[in-house]
Amino acid sequence: MLINSAWCLVHDSNSIVAKILKAKYFPSTSLWTAPAYVPKSAFWASILSIRHHLENHVTIQLIEGNTSIWNQPWCPIWKEMHARLNLEQNEYLIPSKVSELWITNSKMWDTNKIITLFGQQTLNILLQIHPIAGNGPDILCWKPASNGICSSKSAYRVLATEETMTRPPAGVPLQVVQILRGVWADKTIQPRVKTFAWRLLRLALGTASRVHRIISAINENCSRCGNLEDEKHLFFECSYARAVWFASSIGLRTDALSSSGRGIHTQIATILQQGQSQASAGMIFSIMWCLWKSRNDHRFNNKDWPIARVLHEAKAIDRAYDMGLEEDAISDHNHRIIPNANCVKNFL
Ligand SMILES: [Zn+2]
Numbered sequence: 001m002l003i004n005s006a007w008c009l010v011h012d013s014n015s016i017v018a019k020i021l022k023a024k025y026f027p028s029t030s031l032w033t034a035p036a037y038v039p040k041s042a043f044w045a046s047i048l049s050i051r052h053h054l055e056n057h058v059t060i061q062l063i064e065g066n067t068s069i070w071n072q073p074w075c076p077i078w079k080e081m082h083a084r085l086n087l088e089q090n091e092y093l094i095p096s097k098v099s100e101l102w103i104t105n106s107k108m109w110d111t112n113k114i115i116t117l118f119g120q121q122t123l124n125i126l127l128q129i130h131p132i133a134g135n136g137p138d139i140l141c142w143k144p145a146s147n148g149i150c151s152s153k154s155a156y157r158v159l160a161t162e163e164t165m166t167r168p169p170a171g172v173p174l175q176v177v178q179i180l181r182g183v184w185a186d187k188t189i190q191p192r193v194k195t196f197a198w199r200l201l202r203l204a205l206g207t208a209s210r211v212h213r214i215i216s217a218i219n220e221n222c223s224r225c226g227n228l229e230d231e232k233h234l235f236f237e238c239s240y241a242r243a244v245w246f247a248s249s250i251g252l253r254t255d256a257l258s259s260s261g262r263g264i265h266t267q268i269a270t271i272l273q274q275g276q277s278q279a280s281a282g283m284i285f286s287i288m289w290c291l292w293k294s295r296n297d298h299r300f301n302n303k304d305w306p307i308a309r310v311l312h313e314a315k316a317i318d319r320a321y322d323m324g325l326e327e328d329a330i331s332d333h334n335h336r337i338i339p340n341a342n343c344v345k346n347f348l
Helices: 002-011 016-025 042-056 078-084 111-118 120-126 152-166 174-185 191-201 208-214 231-237 239-247 265-273 281-301 307-347
Strands: 058-061 139-142
Touching (some): 002 042, 002 139, 002 152, 042 152, 078 120, 174 265, 174 281, 231 265, 231 281, 239 281, 239 307, 281 307
């Protein structure tokens, strides 16, 4: 959506918003070259942070050549044009628009002028670019869409293939990505358990130690035992968590789990790799989610869940979706029968 917003700003630069932003953040240049190191609003900061995505996927169709040479993404080397400019020549005035690099009244690149101003290498690159016949201003195009318009949908598709499919986000351990991919693809896991797994593995869960780092008034210790509460403690090391795992159908001794680095993906991967039939990803994350819920109830409502309750709920959550899917299948079947019966009746 941000890419689409940035697109609207460059595509319709006469809109009020575009004019205000230009006046404030880049009065003498363009969105493409607007400086990032200035005090700015959250919106403008967001636009700047995704600007490169837009830039990587746009092209400018040169028709009239009214595009600025210096601050528009009109050729692969547009950002280097300043550096390439030969300031020692005095044969030509410094051009400002692309059409000034064309032979007058044509759309042919003026080879002498380009070589003198920017050098042979630049000319070789520009000769690959073919201006379009016809009249009218140059057109900014979003390359991934056949109509050249950047919609949120199209931008999302581009990012989804680029960012998540081919390259995991920087700084996320491969093991985390692998577990999450497995969880995401598992149709027997409820969406809310998946979301919990995602928050847990991407270190976004509001554990006491994490919240304490932001709000120091919040107690960073486990409400049950008083030790520092991070993921490792909460889900595997606290005696309460250890009792839950040991009593579960997995019968796990969490003190035997190896642990390393930040987060708890190593432990989760170890449990998954042990390959017990009871230790499905769905069951593991259901238990962890119930541990989290019981922790919240203990911390905020002063309620102490018996171990059996954690396991009972986890089991119910893990099984509910399987049964839900079965029920869906049955009701689908019924639905198919009813319209058919009506059809038959209508025919009769
Ligand atoms: Zn504890």
